[in-house]
Structure formats: C-alpha cells, structure tokens
Amino acid sequence: MRERLDCAILAPGREDWADALSGPHLGGRLMLHTPRQPRVGAAEALADPAMALGRYDAGLLYVDKTTIRDWRTALAALGGRPPAVLLAYAVGLRAQAVRDLMVLGLTDFMRPPFCPEELRARLDHALSRLAPARMSESSPVYGAAAPGAVSGIAPDIPVTxxxxxxxxxxxxxxxxxxxxxxxxxxxxxxxxxxxxxxxxxxxxxxxxxxxxxxxxxxxxxxxxxxxxxxxxxxxxxxxxxxxxxxxxxxxxxxxxxx
Structure with missing residues (x-):
C-alpha cells in the first residue's frame, strides 16, 4: 500500500465541485488535484499530458446524465487503453450505464456522497491489482489464450x-x-x-x-x-x-x- 496517492479530478463543467475537493485528505495520504487547464471537455481532460506522463496515480471522473455521452465517446477513442487508473464518481447513473463505462476502460466507480476513505480504498485495490503486471519483465500478450483457456481467462476459476x-x-x-x-x-x-x-x-x-x-x-x-x-x-x-x-x-x- 502506498503512503500517498495522487488523484486528478476530471470534472468538465463541474470545476466548482473539483476545486472544493482539491487538496490533501486523510492526513495527506490522499492528494486530490485539479489540473490547471482552460475549461475543456471529456476527451481533452483525458488527453492531459500530466496524465500520460504519470503525474497522477489515478483520475476521478465526474459522470452524470449530462456528461456520460461525452465520457463514453472519450473512453471509446482510447481503445481500452486509458492513461491511468480511472474511477467514476457516478451521480444519478444506473448500473447499466456504469457497466458500459467499465467495458470501455473504467476501473471502478463510487457514488455520492463523496468519501475520501472510500476513494483511497478503491484506489489501493485497483493499483494493487496492477502491481504484478507492472513488475513483470516482459509485457503480457493480451487476448492470447493459453491452452485450455477461453479468450484470455483461465477456465474453471475456483470460487473465492x-x-x-x-x-x-x-x-x-x-x-x-x-x-x-x-x-x-x-x-x-x-x-x-x-x-x-x-x-x-x-x-x-x-x-x-x-x-x-x-x-x-x-x-x-x-x-x-x-x-x-x-x-x-x-x-x-x-x-x-x-x-x-x-x-x-x-x-x-x-x-x-x-
């Protein structure tokens, strides 16, 4: 578990909400940042060079009924390769809408009210799942099925x-x-x-x-x-x-x- 996590708040049109949350939380163990850009849309927010360069550990997307179409389009354009771990702050969305975003590359989501402890826990979980892949010496070949496997997943996975x-x-x-x-x-x-x-x-x-x-x-x-x-x-x-x-x-x- 990392001592400090840096998360960018990507909230086109809701900069007031992002600014209110920006800063340290949980005694500095969670730092929320508002990227200093002109007012931009979803695609431009994901294309922020700071995201691509790894300035942040993750991004928190503000998604509601008025912005979900833009986020879908922006995520689809990335072809399943988001610039960082992405979580959605899903406001008033149904499960089907959240599922669509996760298929497009979203890692996880949380619902209102905003809770720093929940965000930190979800980020820890998401990043810990990525750790083995990041430490491997060679990149895995995604989509290549192992003998007896189906489309990249092991058959008959034990029930946890x-x-x-x-x-x-x-x-x-x-x-x-x-x-x-x-x-x-x-x-x-x-x-x-x-x-x-x-x-x-x-x-x-x-x-x-x-x-x-x-x-x-x-x-x-x-x-x-x-x-x-x-x-x-x-x-x-x-x-x-x-x-x-x-x-x-x-x-x-x-x-x-x-």
Missing part, C-alpha cells in the same frame, strides 16, 4: 470466499448490487476487452446456478414457486436447470427458508 458468501445471500440482493458485482468480478478476471465477455459469461453462469439453487432451497424444490419468485416462465426456469444440470430432488422435503 467472497463469491461464496455473496451467493449465499443472492436472493436478498438488489438488481443494482447484482449487476455491479458481476461487472466487478468480470473486470478482475478479464485481461482485455475481448476477454471481458468470456469472464462475464462465467460470472453469469455462476449467478444462474447460485440463484436457481437458492430459489429451489427456499421453496423446497417446488419448481413452480421458484420460477414465480424469479419472475420467469416455468419452462424457462426448467431450461436453466437442465443447462446447469441441477436436480430439484435434493431440495424436496427440506424446510423452506423465509
């Missing part, structure tokens, strides 16, 4: 403890939580924009299995009730059971959970 804990409470999660979690895990496992789809498909498959098993467990193996809770047609729910080879028999006769 956090993933198992999340699956245990999957029926109590909101749609936004589920989507944000899926995007986060897929981004951690992907090595390129192409392999994001493959990683996402693994996350979706695991979600389907966990949800179906939890729904069957809650309703003692009653497929009709489980499908109704999932808001899926009984035949569609049954098709997912066959896809993942889930037998309802072990759940029948078990006490239902509320």
């Amino acid at each position: 403890a956090s993933e198992a804990a999340f699956c245990e409470t999957i029926l109590d999660r909101s749609g936004n939580e589920l989507e944000a979690y899926a995007v986060s895990v897929a981004m951690q496992r992907a090595t390129s924009r192409e392999s994001f789809r493959a990683a996402k498909s693994q996350v979706v498959a695991r979600f389907e299995r966990a949800y179906i098993r939890a729904a069957l467990g809650r309703h003692a193996g009653n497929i009709t009730l489980a499908a109704r809770m999932a808001q899926k047609h009984r035949r569609a729910f049954w098709a997912l059971m066959r896809k993942h080879e889930i037998d309802p028999a072990p759940y029948r006769g078990a006490p239902t959970s509320k």
Whole structure:
C-alpha cells in the first residue's frame, strides 16, 4: 500500500465541485488535484499530458446524465487503453450505464456522497491489482489464450470466499448490487476487452446456478414457486436447470427458508 496517492479530478463543467475537493485528505495520504487547464471537455481532460506522463496515480471522473455521452465517446477513442487508473464518481447513473463505462476502460466507480476513505480504498485495490503486471519483465500478450483457456481467462476459476458468501445471500440482493458485482468480478478476471465477455459469461453462469439453487432451497424444490419468485416462465426456469444440470430432488422435503 502506498503512503500517498495522487488523484486528478476530471470534472468538465463541474470545476466548482473539483476545486472544493482539491487538496490533501486523510492526513495527506490522499492528494486530490485539479489540473490547471482552460475549461475543456471529456476527451481533452483525458488527453492531459500530466496524465500520460504519470503525474497522477489515478483520475476521478465526474459522470452524470449530462456528461456520460461525452465520457463514453472519450473512453471509446482510447481503445481500452486509458492513461491511468480511472474511477467514476457516478451521480444519478444506473448500473447499466456504469457497466458500459467499465467495458470501455473504467476501473471502478463510487457514488455520492463523496468519501475520501472510500476513494483511497478503491484506489489501493485497483493499483494493487496492477502491481504484478507492472513488475513483470516482459509485457503480457493480451487476448492470447493459453491452452485450455477461453479468450484470455483461465477456465474453471475456483470460487473465492467472497463469491461464496455473496451467493449465499443472492436472493436478498438488489438488481443494482447484482449487476455491479458481476461487472466487478468480470473486470478482475478479464485481461482485455475481448476477454471481458468470456469472464462475464462465467460470472453469469455462476449467478444462474447460485440463484436457481437458492430459489429451489427456499421453496423446497417446488419448481413452480421458484420460477414465480424469479419472475420467469416455468419452462424457462426448467431450461436453466437442465443447462446447469441441477436436480430439484435434493431440495424436496427440506424446510423452506423465509
């Protein structure tokens, strides 16, 4: 963990918000900077030479409904190669909109209200994930699948403890939580924009299995009730059971959970 992190605030049109946050936070362990440029747009903000030269450890993008189109265009123009670790301060955005930005190269996001501790923690996590790649002697060949791998990710990745804990409470999660979690895990496992789809498909498959098993467990193996809770047609729910080879028999006769 670094003793001090420098983060540039990129907030075209919201310079007042950026200026209010600029300066030291957490006793100097987090320094927020407002790049001194004329008022510019999203593309120009990302093209700031200070970003390309590594002046900052990361960039914090102010993204709301009025600026998300500009940020999408600017990130797409970079071809998945942002100049630094980029986080979005997502104001009033739905999970789908955040996911689109992450596919284009965004590393992570946070929501209002602004919390220096949360930003510092997310930056530490993002930068620690990049450390092994930065220390390697040779650059990895992204998108080159290893034997038995699919599009740059390893097959049959073991379920982590956090993933198992999340699956245990999957029926109590909101749609936004589920989507944000899926995007986060897929981004951690992907090595390129192409392999994001493959990683996402693994996350979706695991979600389907966990949800179906939890729904069957809650309703003692009653497929009709489980499908109704999932808001899926009984035949569609049954098709997912066959896809993942889930037998309802072990759940029948078990006490239902509320």
